[in-house]
Amino acid sequence: MTTAAILICALLLDALLGEPRWLWSRIPHPAVLMGNLIGWADERFNTGTNRKVKGALTMFALGVGSLLLGAALAQLGWIVELITAAILIAQKSLVEHVAAVATGLRHSTQKGRDAVAMIVGRDTAEMDDPAIARSAIESAAENLSDGIIAPAFWFLIGGLPLLLLYKITNTADSMIGYRTPKHEDFGWAAARFDDLINLIPARLTALLIALPYGLLSQTPTIRTEAHKHRSPNAGWPEATMSRALGIALSGPRSYDGALRDFPFVNPQGRRSLGAQDIEAACRALWVTWGVFTALVFALWLFNF
Known part of the structure; x- marks a missing residue:
């Protein structure tokens, strides 16, 4: 099977099954194993002097290891590639987590806060309903890029080796890529490399949102607002999603x-x-997923 054909099957398998609780409650998810490895490296090497060098070497070792593991798994055949890709692409899981915020918010503000606290890193205790909805939708937009489009893009470009390289880098960035006294030096390489490998996927995600919502003419404005974001990449899907839904996002937090x-x-x-806007964002996630899947199908038709 071609890489595009495997990816189509992986996208469909993930959309159908998501992350079965019966399976991942019994064995550790690969993302959990990656997190455990990064946590061990952080505890072991993020000490003393030369932390930036140690962090860079750690990221280099994790990257090389992921490339070698991906190459080894690819030798086991296309079924292994398909299953691994489906596990590491998280469309259905993302939609479920975002939709849970809408469900919670329809019950009460506190239940909405509890649900959104599962998917964002900001303070949630004092959030009102609009802040809860904004947080959920921002997370949906950013994770659409990080959790679906980016890993699928790198799989399409370089198969399992680049998919695993992307996932270990993105996981490392989420754990140690912060400008805090503990991680500003040690996590520098992970954060910068994550910025680099998300440059194309973030902009592709914005394009995939813009196409079905007729927003291509607003690209200059989207670009301007994306550049105001604290991240060089997250602003692109966020700015496009805000226009697709006709809402304001970000703001003080x-x-x-x-x-x-x-x-x-x-x-x-x-x-x-409110909750209805979160549900609209969930629909936008599926619309964008559909556009991307159709694009990959077109690539398959041309024997990519």
């Missing part, structure tokens, strides 16, 4: 008890958000 005054994305959009 609190981390570790400190309010940070981030600018709004699509500031002229509606700011009074």
Whole structure:
């Protein structure tokens, strides 16, 4: 089977099954194993002096190891490639986690806070309903790129080796890629490499959202607002999603008890958000997934 054909099957398998709890409650998910490995490296090497060098060497070792493991798994045949890709692409899981926030919010503000706390790293204890909805939708947009389009893109480009390289890098960034006293030096390489390998996927994600919602003419404005984001990549899907739904995203939020005054994305959009807007974002996730799957199908027709 061609790489595109395997990817189509993986996308469909993930959309159908997601992450079965009966399986991952019995054995560790590969992402959990990656996290455990990175956590061990952080504890073992993030000490003393030369932490930036140690972090770079750690990231290099993790990257080489993931490439070698991916190459070894690929030798086992296309079924192994398909199953591995389906496990590491998280479309259905993302939609379920985001939709859970809408469900919680329909019951009460507190249940909405509890649900959104599972998918964002900001403070949630004082969030009102619009802040909860914005947080969920921002997470949906960013993770659409990080969790679906980016791993699928790198699998399409380089099979399992590049897929595993992407996942270990993205996991490392989520764990140690922070500008904190503990990780600013040790996590520098992981954060910078994650920025690099998400440059194309983030912009591709924005394009895939823009196409079905007729937003291509707004690309210059989307680009301008994306560049205001603290991340060089996350602003692209976020700015496009905000326009697809006609809402304002981002804005002030609190981390570790400190309010940070981030600018709004699509500031002229509606700011009074609720569960219905989260559900609209979930529909947008599936629409974008459909456009991407159709694109991969077209590549398969041309024997990619």
